[in-house]
Amino acid sequence: MNDIAELSNKTITVERNEFLKVKGSIDTNVYYVESGSLRIFVLDDYEEQTIRFGYKENLIVSLDSFLTGKPSDLFIQAIKKSVIRVVSKQQIDRFLKKEINKDLWTEILENLVVQQMEREIDILTNSPKERYERVLKRSPQLFQEIPNRHIANYLRMSPETLSRLKKS
Numbered sequence: 157m158n159d160i161a162e163l164s165n166k167t168i169t170v171e172r173n174e175f176l177k178v179k180g181s182i183d184t185n186v187y188y189v190e191s192g193s194l195r196i197f198v199l200d201d202y203e204e205q206t207i208r209f210g211y212k213e214n215l216i217v218s219l220d221s222f223l224t225g226k227p228s229d230l231f232i233q234a235i236k237k238s239v240i241r242v243v244s245k246q247q248i249d250r251f252l253k254k255e256i257n258k259d260l261w262t263e264i265l266e267n268l269v270v271q272q273m274e275r276e277i278d279i280l281t282n283s284p285k286e287r288y289e290r291v292l293k294r295s296p297q298l299f300q301e302i303p304n305r306h307i308a309n310y311l312r313m314s315p316e317t318l319s320r321l322k323k324s
Contacts, residue, residue, distance in 0.1 A: 159260055160215060161188035163251055164241035170194070176232040176240070183218045183232075184225060184245040192238025193301045195310075197231050206310040207275070209235075211301040219268060235306060284313045288321045 167190070170176055177183045179199060187194075189210045196208040196216065207230075210216030221228035222245065251257050274294065278287045288311060291298065298307065308318040 158213075159257070160186060160243055160248070160251075160264065161190075161241050163247040164188065164243045165247075166242040168240050168242055170234040170238045170240060172234055172237050174234050176234065177218050177221075177228075178231055179229050180227050181221075182225060182227050183221045186215055186217045186222065186243040186245075186248060187232075188241040188243065189214050189216060190239040190241060192240075193235040194238055194240075195233055195235055195302075195306055197233070197309075198229050199231065204309065205312075206306055208271075209298060209302050209306070209310065211297070215264065217268075235302060279312055284311065284317050285321055287311045287313070288318065 170192070176187065176194065187210070189212055191212055193209065193211040194216055195206050196210075196218070197204045197206045199205075208216070216232065218228045218230045218232060220226075220230070225245075248261070252261055274290070278290055282290065291307075291311060304318055304322075305315050308315040311318065313321075
């Protein structure tokens with residue numbers, strides 16, 4: 157991840173609740189989170205559905221837009237004031253001209269795909285308790301970085317249910 161962050165020659169600060177990307181926009185940047193936290197969500201009939209988080213030392217990207225160069229329905233919003241290193245698609249393309257870097261990039265993309273598949277399985281098959289336990293095991297740092305209301309939305313449960321599960 158740090159290898160990707162090192163490609164950046166631009167650092168930005170995104171204030172709490174500010175949008176890095178909005179629905180309908182094209183975003184071909186990859187973002188390395190130096191500090192703070194962000195979420196990726198979609199708006200479904202006026203209801204937000206959080207699908208991913210990014211916090212310190214994570215990469216966050218609107219992967220569909222990055223890969224296709226087309227507009228995406230995703231929003232990326234800062235949960236807390238965040239300092240982010242911006243890496244453009246052109247910088248990534250230059251990086252990938254070296255064969256050794258292709259392996260790292262493939263590993264990053266494979267990790268993103270596996271994380272997304274784990275998430276889909278969680279949402280489609282498991283009880284709230286199982287979803288909570290899987291996420292706690294997979295990403296314990298999430299609970300230090302992200303407010304409970306966003307985690308509850310991500311886990312498709314009420315904040316009250318999450319609170320009960322955390323206490324038990």
